[in-house]
Amino acid sequence: MKELQFTRHRRLRHSENLRGLVRETHLQKEDLIYPIFVVEGENKRNPVASMPGVEQVSLDILIGEMQEVVNLGIKSVIVFGIPANKDELGTQAYHDNGIVQRAITKIKEHFPDLVVIADTCLCHYTSHGHCGIVEEGKILNDPTLDLLARTAVSQAKAGADVIAPSNMMDGFVAAIRLGLDEAGFDHIPIMSYGVKYGSAFYGPFRDAAHSSPQFGDRKTYQMDPANRAEALREAESDMLEGADFLIVKPALSYLDIIRDVKSNLNVPVVAYNVSGEYSMVKAAAANGWINEKEIVQEMLISMKRAGADLIITYFAKDVACWISEEK
């Protein structure tokens, strides 16, 4: 008689504690980066309709908000500014007294240990909503680089700990690295949105940051979602230009890309769990169709399993809360 032979995988799944012992991936508070939107004005808390739970806040309210974030054990935030006035050249992006510069200085004054990351782009500051200088309907690469370097330097002067350029012009990391070094900020790291796809998942963010392009789209500078090899070319050139971290964005539909970048480049990888990924979960949860807490944890774990070291997520406060409750 032949014996039935097979492997008993279920031996390791008997109890929660046993499953905990063999768990391969963990989500920690240290993994989380929380995005915040800062607006001009006083006593402003503008809810973002397409992102329930996300608000634009004015500077006077910001510190209370940040206190909550710090109390929850979150170690890092990424700051987006929404200026009162926009113009062709996005001058408010690199104004030393701009909204994001004032926000960064204020946060660092109150919370010197919080790692403050500055998003370095022009699209929230330009009247046309593009990430670069526009001439005759074209987005110019090289003339934009100088403005990005100026933006990064003004953010570093304001006290930013990390510069995160998201603009996707060629050479943006090189230009920003040189600008920072020349201004005496050679110790400030660059977290490059090196692998950024032209994605419909950014829709709700553009409501939050008022940054929709007023004509055309971003397809001449952001990547084609159909491309995988190109992601490594983008990532490699950013590394050569001096990036210290690489962001892959969006995250959920690009887990293969996160894995590729992690396996091929020896650098901390950041997954950006973008606005559309957030809004889809929020909408389904509001309808009672999914369990929000379980879905969010599964999504974020999948990003870490794919190779992300850090995750930028609008769910950061919720996740930090859940982690505290478990302890």
Ligand code: PBG
């Ligand atoms: C700016 C920028 C965008 C996001 C972060 N920085 C939008 C865009 O490229 O249009 C999107 C973030 C999100 O959707 O959560 N370039």
